[in-house]
Amino acid sequence: MTTVSRAAVEQMVRAALLRHRPGGSMRGQGSARLIANISARHCHLDDGTLKILFGSDAKLTVMKPLYQAGAFASDQTVTIFGPRKQMISNLRVLGPLRDAPQVELAFSDARFLGIDAPVRISGNTAGSPGCFLVGPHGGLEIPEGVIRAARHVHMSPDEAQAHGVGEGDRMRLVVEGEQGGVLDDVVVRITPESKLEVHLDTDEGNAVDLVNAREVTLSTH
Ligand SMILES: [Zn+2]
Structure with missing residues (x-):
């Protein structure tokens, strides 16, 4: 029997969860809400x-x-x-x-x-x-x-693979809400320690009323 480190287990669980999301995207009922912060x-x-x-x-x-x-x-x-x-x-x-x-x-x-x-x-x-x-x-x-x-999204190598993106790629952020909007050129930033999270500055976040968004999704385009 081989011993598996806690970190390795966590990584496998993350990868499995991503695999079970339709298309590897954050869209869809029941999937985890994408974290986007100002x-x-x-x-x-x-x-x-x-x-x-x-x-x-x-x-x-x-x-x-x-x-x-x-x-x-x-x-x-x-x-x-x-x-x-x-x-x-x-x-x-x-x-x-x-x-x-x-x-x-x-x-x-x-x-x-x-x-x-x-x-x-x-x-x-x-x-x-x-x-x-x-x-x-x-x-x-x-x-x-x-x-x-620059508006950007942090992610781990597994999350990048699941989204089909690489370091420096640009993604589209769709913010759905009363005053939502679409932000292109969200730069992908990958490190092993990263967790999936979008960062906008205050002007950008307020322009799409991020705090009141119904749903926030990322896609390649
Ligand atoms: Zn950041």
């Missing part, structure tokens, strides 16, 4: 930036775990300033720490701050605008890192 404006910090903003002994502390494993909203917040000195306070820092600071804004946030933030996949900040960040211990100007996160 990712409100936030920032990620690297260790050096954290220490400047919050002090040399600072650590991110968990306020609330997020749906993706290991990700969390921290207790820490910063204030962001744009070039015209407009500011947004209480910008939530999401953990864990990364290799470089990154600020993810909705279009209306960026417009308010006077920052021409490009739409990018998280982590791809080369050539993007910077901003000023201020925390309780200090402040700094980051030379780049302010983006509008």
Whole structure:
């Protein structure tokens, strides 16, 4: 008799569940409701930036775990300033720490701050605008890192296989409701730890009244 790890069992169960969905899609009676969440404006910090903003002994502390494993909203917040000195306070820092600071804004946030933030996949900040960040211990100007996160869907390799998509592919999100709509170009992002979840920014989510949606489905197109 062979021993099977808990992780392997969970993976098999996930794969089996996906196989039993018609067409591998999330559509249909009784299938799990696709999780689609609004990712409100936030920032990620690297260790050096954290220490400047919050002090040399600072650590991110968990306020609330997020749906993706290991990700969390921290207790820490910063204030962001744009070039015209407009500011947004209480910008939530999401953990864990990364290799470089990154600020993810909705279009209306960026417009308010006077920052021409490009739409990018998280982590791809080369050539993007910077901003000023201020925390309780200090402040700094980051030379780049302010983006509008491209709408995206997180998924595991099994979930990607079930949907017939690969890393970087684009899917269509249909939001059914009184003020629903269709969003194309939802970028597929696959890691072994990921769980199926769509992330829209606040402007996009509000435009299709995501919180009151009757049904949310993903498809290839
Ligand atoms: Zn995301």
